[in-house]
Amino acid sequence: MSGDYRLQQLRAAMRARGVSRVVAVSSSYHNFLDLNPVLVCTGFKSMGDSALIVNAEGGENLIVSPYWDAFRARSRSGLQDIAAVDDAVAYLLSKAVPAHVAGATALAGLRRLPTAQAGAIRKKFADAVDGDALLEAAGNSPDPSRLAAARRAVEVAEEGYRQLLPLLVPGSRECDIAARIYTEIKKLGADDNFMLLTSARHGRGITTASRKLLEAGDTVVIEITPSIDGQFVQLPRTAYVGVPPRHLRRDAELLLQVFEHGLALCRPGARVCDVARGMNEVLARAGYGDYCCPPYMRVRGHGMGNVSNAPGDVTVDNDSELKEGDVFVLHPEQYLPESGYLLLGEPIAITADGARVLTSRRCRLDAVEVA
Amino acid sequence: MQTMHPAIVAGQHTLELAAIDPDVFAARRRQVDDLLEAGRYGGLVIYGDAQDSSVLTYLTNYMPRMRWAVALLSPGQPLRLYVAGPARDLPFVRDMTTVDALHPFEVFEQDLAAWADGEPSCGPPRLAGCNLERARDPVALPLSRVCAAEPIDSLDAELERLAAACTPLVRAKVAGAHRLILDVAQGLARESRRGPVAPALAAMDFERRAYEAGAYQVQTLFGDGASLVLEPFDGHGDPDRHASRGVLYAALKVAGYAADAFVCLGPQDDGLADIAKEILAAVREQAQPGVSVASLRATVRLLAGRAGAAVFDDALVAQLGLRIVPLADASVLSAARAYSLKLGVLRAGMAYFASDVLFLE
Numbered sequence: 001m002s003g004d005y006r007l008q009q010l011r012a013a014m015r016a017r018g019v020s021r022v023v024a025v026s027s028s029y030h031n032f033l034d035l036n037p038v039l040v041c042t043g044f045k046s047m048g049d050s051a052l053i054v055n056a057e058g059g060e061n062l063i064v065s066p067y068w069d070a071f072r073a074r075s076r077s078g079l080q081d082i083a084a085v086d087d088a089v090a091y092l093l094s095k096a097v098p099a100h101v102a103g104a105t106a107l108a109g110l111r112r113l114p115t116a117q118a119g120a121i122r123k124k125f126a127d128a129v130d131g132d133a134l135l136e137a138a139g140n141s142p143d144p145s146r147l148a149a150a151r152r153a154v155e156v157a158e159e160g161y162r163q164l165l166p167l168l169v170p171g172s173r174e175c176d177i178a179a180r181i182y183t184e185i186k187k188l189g190a191d192d193n194f195m196l197l198t199s200a201r202h203g204r205g206i207t208t209a210s211r212k213l214l215e216a217g218d219t220v221v222i223e224i225t226p227s228i229d230g231q232f233v234q235l236p237r238t239a240y241v242g243v244p245p246r247h248l249r250r251d252a253e254l255l256l257q258v259f260e261h262g263l264a265l266c267r268p269g270a271r272v273c274d275v276a277r278g279m280n281e282v283l284a285r286a287g288y289g290d291y292c293c294p295p296y297m298r299v300r301g302h303g304m305g306n307v308s309n310a311p312g313d314v315t316v317d318n319d320s321e322l323k324e325g326d327v328f329v330l331h332p333e334q335y336l337p338e339s340g341y342l343l344l345g346e347p348i349a350i351t352a353d354g355a356r357v358l359t360s361r362r363c364r365l366d367a368v369e370v371a
Numbered sequence: 372m373q374t375m376h377p378a379i380v381a382g383q384h385t386l387e388l389a390a391i392d393p394d395v396f397a398a399r400r401r402q403v404d405d406l407l408e409a410g411r412y413g414g415l416v417i418y419g420d421a422q423d424s425s426v427l428t429y430l431t432n433y434m435p436r437m438r439w440a441v442a443l444l445s446p447g448q449p450l451r452l453y454v455a456g457p458a459r460d461l462p463f464v465r466d467m468t469t470v471d472a473l474h475p476f477e478v479f480e481q482d483l484a485a486w487a488d489g490e491p492s493c494g495p496p497r498l499a500g501c502n503l504e505r506a507r508d509p510v511a512l513p514l515s516r517v518c519a520a521e522p523i524d525s526l527d528a529e530l531e532r533l534a535a536a537c538t539p540l541v542r543a544k545v546a547g548a549h550r551l552i553l554d555v556a557q558g559l560a561r562e563s564r565r566g567p568v569a570p571a572l573a574a575m576d577f578e579r580r581a582y583e584a585g586a587y588q589v590q591t592l593f594g595d596g597a598s599l600v601l602e603p604f605d606g607h608g609d610p611d612r613h614a615s616r617g618v619l620y621a622a623l624k625v626a627g628y629a630a631d632a633f634v635c636l637g638p639q640d641d642g643l644a645d646i647a648k649e650i651l652a653a654v655r656e657q658a659q660p661g662v663s664v665a666s667l668r669a670t671v672r673l674l675a676g677r678a679g680a681a682v683f684d685d686a687l688v689a690q691l692g693l694r695i696v697p698l699a700d701a702s703v704l705s706a707a708r709a710y711s712l713k714l715g716v717l718r719a720g721m722a723y724f725a726s727d728v729l730f731l732e
Contacts, residue, residue, distance in 0.1 A: 028373070028376055028422070029376055029420070029421070029422050030375070030376045030377070030378060031378065031437070031438075032378035032379075045375070045605055047373045047374060047375050047376075047603060048373050065373070066372075066373045066685065067685075068599075068600070068601070068683070068685055069373075069602070071600050071602075072600075072602050072605070075607075076605065076607060111507075111508060112507070113507070114504060114505050114506060114507055114511075115506060115507055115508050115510075115511030115512065116503075116504045116506075116511070117504075118508075175382070175383055175582060175583070176582075176583050178381065178582075179381075179578070179579045179582035179583050180579060182381060182578070182579070182582070183575045183576065183578060183579040186575050186604060186610070187572065187575060187610055189606050189610070190606060191375075191603075191604060191605045191606030191607075192375075192377055192378050192606075193378070194378040194379045195379070195381065196379075204459060204462060205457070205459030205460060205462070205463065206459075207460060207463040208379060208380075208381055208382075208436060209381075210383070210385075210466075211383055211385075211388075211585075225378070227378070227606070228606060229606065232378070294457065294458045294459065295457070295458035295459045295461075296459075298457040298459065335459070341459070
């Protein structure tokens with residue numbers, strides 16, 4: 001099962017740190033930017049709240065909700081000791097789960113729960129230490145299945161984009177295009193897709209598709225972000241309906257230079273903030289230094305994925321170091337005064353000595369012919 | 372029924388599409404002001420997120436797609452809405468809501484502190500809250516810091532009662548959402564009448580067609596029609612796997628209001644379908660204000676047992692409105708409410724799922 005390697009890593013880390021038991025809790029409220037502790041260790045994504053109790057010396061208990069999802073939980077996780085209940089947190093707080101065991105207990109995932117719920121769990125396991133770092137390390141471990149999932153997700157994203165481009169015709173509705181691609185992405189095996197699509201003559205951002213009809217002269221910014229086994233990858237793209245004007249081609253070329261410079265800075269040990277600063281410097285040299293902040297941009301890239309969200313947001317505030325195996329999107333999303341909001345970039349993986357773009361077709365400003 | 376929460380809520384929802392008269396929102400606001408005045412509260416904090424924003428939506432039409440939002444409301448003053456997410460998204464939020472005073476969430480704590488202090492002449496107001504049990508750290512921690520001296524009273528029950536009331540407008544909206552499910556489903560059912568069916572693909576097709584028809588937050592489960600097991604598409608298994616029949620559970624919103632239903636696909640066992648429909652009809656007849664869900668469930672199990680059928684009744688009764696609220700056994704049906712009734716029966720390796728919508732006057 002896809003969580004096996006990571007579960008082994010977790011156990012090894014537990015033993016090294018003297019932790020006897022990890023109690024990991026996952027919310028039903030899935031966010032593609034957040035770690036899902038239960039999914040990290042089991043490969044199973046629960047519909048309701050869920051929890052996993054991992055014992056350092058072997059054995060794990062999975063608590064899932066709703067109770068009628070037991071069959072799927074068993075099939076996806078490969079685990080046998082499963083409590084399928086109506087309320088996973090209530091079960092966790094009940095006598096069925098001992099508050100104390102011999103040795104230390106670590107809690108993980110509580111920061112993503114409602115505060116009141118997290119408080120109740122902390123109260124029960126009052127002696128527990130913070131286990132989030134253990135789960136993050138397990139999720140970020142060089143798990144072959146995670147990289148394979150990322151590669152598969154990239155294939156799916158690229159195929160989705162390939163199918164999307166011909167749909168960008170004047171008169172077509174944003175939401176109809178998005179609905180179709182959302183479905184096609186699922187048919188290709190993605191369990192979810194964080195998909196944004198916005199068209200405008202002079203856009204200011206990107207959001208979910210609206211009822212707007214596409215027109216000749218629209219710039220269409222797109223994010224296709226499929227998930228395979230909890231690993232999301234993002235394909236950021238910009239297309240123009242018609243023949244792109246010169247200023248748009250120029251600005252898109254500038255963003256590609258920003259991307260390439262950022263990519264060149266990415267290697268194991270490089271600080272994320274330095275990558276972001278390097279990308280900003282390219283824009284500053286072009287006279288757009290004042291635009292390197294919200295609301296003109298948000299981040300220069302980000303991790304994502306319910307298994308690993310390393311290295312976090314690519315911003316000048318993030319001083320964490322890139323590691324081999326990190327998979328994230330590097331995207332100079334940027335509002336520029338002449339062209340409006342543009343979005344270009346690639347999902348990349350940090351290799352032993354640099355970074356590799358995962359797509360087969362490099363991003364560029366795509367132009368959709370208008371009859 | 373529980374479904375898989377998506378990374379981002381898709382579909383159409385704007386103030387224009389909701390087609391709710393501004394006077395309605397004004398009247399709702401007056402209701403809340405009256406409630407605050409009766410309780411001598413000087414302020415109300417309302418939390419909403421992409422899973423549950425019913426009271427927030429009731430007052431503002433806004434539904435967060437990915438993160439959360441918090442409203443600060445003082446009687447007689449314009450409501451302020453703090454929206455989590457990038458600042459570039461605020462113009463898009465504006466299309467969804469009646470609220471003029473939109474703010475990025477980054478300024479929430481500083482504004483909260485000033486708001487909680489109240490007017491210099493009056494001192495700190497007594498505060499109430501709604502849906503705060505769901506709030507996560509970015510909201511809950513500032514609230515606990517700023518409002519440490521005086522606990523925030525919960526008005527959950529009162530406000531949820533207001534938001535759940537099935538007025539003629541709400542009835543029309545819920546009925547419209549339910550009708551959309553049936554309209555889309557009928558197309559799929561027609562195409563699958565002779566079988567075989569690929570239930571996972573049918574669920575995906577349902578989602579696409581529902582979005583194209585203008586729905587918001589479409590969520591589905593599917594089953595193979597040979598058991599009572601329903602599942603979300605989670606990327607595992609072959610979506611093209613066919614069965615002689617299938618079943619879909621679909622939930623969606625239109626104009627902010629939610630409905631759900633079961634849809635059977637492929638050739639059906641008429642005898643089993645009749646059993647399911649008869650049980651549902653009996654439940655519908657019994658479902659009056661004051662009746663408990665437990666007693667309805669007992670009826671289902673009695674009748675299913677007599678027919679020699681196993682039953683899935685976990686989602687038997689749900690309250691419909693700005694969100695779908697599954698009702699536990701202890702719940703009692705109320706007047707002026709909209710409900711969905713749903714069950715599945717299994718016999719001789721074949722399953723049939725039936726559902727209906729019920730408006731209690």
